[in-house]
Amino acid sequence: MSDTLTLTRPDDWHLHLRDEAALKSVLPYTARQFARAIVMPNLRPPVTTAAQAAAYRERILAALPEDGPGSDFQPLMTMYLTDNTPPDEIKRAKDAGVVALKLYPAGATTNSDAGVTDIRKTYATLEAMQREGLLFLVHGEVTDADIDVFDREAVFVDRVMTPLRAAMPELKVVFEHITTKEAAQYVTEADRFTAATITPQHLLYNRNALFTGGLRPHYYCLPVLKREEHRQALLKAAGSGSPKFFLGTDSAPHAAQLKENSVCGAGCFTALSALELYAEAFEAIGALDKLDAFAGHHGPDFYGLPRNTGTVTLKREPWTLPSAVPFGEAQLKPLRGGDTLNWKLMA
Numbered sequence: 352m353s354d355t356l357t358l359t360r361p362d363d364w365h366l367h368l369r370d371e372a373a374l375k376s377v378l379p380y381t382a383r384q385f386a387r388a389i390v391m392p393n394l395r396p397p398v399t400t401a402a403q404a405a406a407y408r409e410r411i412l413a414a415l416p417e418d419g420p421g422s423d424f425q426p427l428m429t430m431y432l433t434d435n436t437p438p439d440e441i442k443r444a445k446d447a448g449v450v451a452l453k454l455y456p457a458g459a460t461t462n463s464d465a466g467v468t469d470i471r472k473t474y475a476t477l478e479a480m481q482r483e484g485l486l487f488l489v490h491g492e493v494t495d496a497d498i499d500v501f502d503r504e505a506v507f508v509d510r511v512m513t514p515l516r517a518a519m520p521e522l523k524v525v526f527e528h529i530t531t532k533e534a535a536q537y538v539t540e541a542d543r544f545t546a547a548t549i550t551p552q553h554l555l556y557n558r559n560a561l562f563t564g565g566l567r568p569h570y571y572c573l574p575v576l577k578r579e580e581h582r583q584a585l586l587k588a589a590g591s592g593s594p595k596f597f598l599g600t601d602s603a604p605h606a607a608q609l610k611e612n613s614v615c616g617a618g619c620f621t622a623l624s625a626l627e628l629y630a631e632a633f634e635a636i637g638a639l640d641k642l643d644a645f646a647g648h649h650g651p652d653f654y655g656l657p658r659n660t661g662t663v664t665l666k667r668e669p670w671t672l673p674s675a676v677p678f679g680e681a682q683l684k685p686l687r688g689g690d691t692l693n694w695k696l697m698a
């Protein structure tokens with residue numbers, strides 16, 4: 352049993368950085384752990400144009416430390432797809448360095464009001480993306496009122512993913528933050544144009560974590576945690592070594608007072624200890640040797656980007672995760688805050 356784990360410098364392929372003071376508070380945590388991250392566009396208002404994405408990238412770069420660790424962090428920008436994103440915006444997006452567009456089914460999650468009401472309305476724009484080589488990142492849940500919250504992802508596979516793949520076979524699609532055995536199986540069996548990200552919380556917890564000793568808002572994210580059989584399927588997929596599965600934390604900060612509220616916002620904040628949490632999950636299934644490729648190879652390979660050079664080191668060294676950190680004027684409570692973690696990322 353090794354006490355040191357050396358990994359290719361990893362990237363986070365699904366991240367929420369927010370904006371302004373919140374951005375300044377959370378960015379250093381990710382910049383310390385990851386070389387690059389795919390930055391989600393669900394700001395208020397959402398990042399729907401190439402110009403907005405370019406401006407957001409400048410605000411992120413301006414919030415980075417000037418030198419030292421994390422100063423070379425690279426944000427990879429995305430745009431928020433709406434029913435009305437014009438196909439000719441895709442060329443402008445590509446020229447502005449945008450790498451992907453994001454599907455939020457209207458009403459599915461945090462800041463998704465401007466999301467897509469019917470994916471068929473966006474097909475002309477998706478065709479332009481397929482042509483230009485931009486990726487399509489999907490929050491894979493249907494939002495129909497008659498579908499049980501726990502079934503939203505499995506129903507999405509049948510109703511949206513399957514027809515989408517048939518209509519747009521060479522569009523690279525990332526099924527984001529998968530949570531079910533149905534999604535894991537779909538991606539496993541799909542061709543090389545389909546991949547998925549998996550979060551640390553969906554590898555470490557099943558839905559019991561939401562209710563242990565009372566309602567636990569900091570474990571609430573979307574798609575919501577599922578039954579143990581689904582967690583097992585995700586662990587199997589992540590630990591399989593398949594290049595279709597890669598790291599995407601979905602670290603999604605919400606002020607503590609909005610999590611610990613009568614209506615709790617969806618999102619788990621994990622940026623502070625992301626690699627440590629993944630190491631814990633991979634170790635639990637005896638797959639630590641698969642973490643390097645999951646965290647550092649499969650993502651850039653699928654996106655068609657170079658792998659990072661350099662390495663990071665995790666040591667088996669217990670440390671206590673802070674129970675809260677500043678978040679602009681507010682406070683932010685990390686998932687597992689106050690707990691002792693067994694792995695520690697070395698500076």
Ligand SMILES: NC(=O)N[C@@H](CC(=O)O)C(=O)O
Nearest residue numbers: 367460461572573603617618
């Ligand atoms: N995952 C979440 O629970 N929340 C994300 C949105 C998302 O990724 O769906 C957020 O922006 O807070």
Ligand SMILES: [Zn+2]
Nearest residue numbers: 460490573574
């Ligand atoms: Zn999402």
Ligand SMILES: [Zn+2]
Nearest residue numbers: 367391601603
């Ligand atoms: Zn997300």
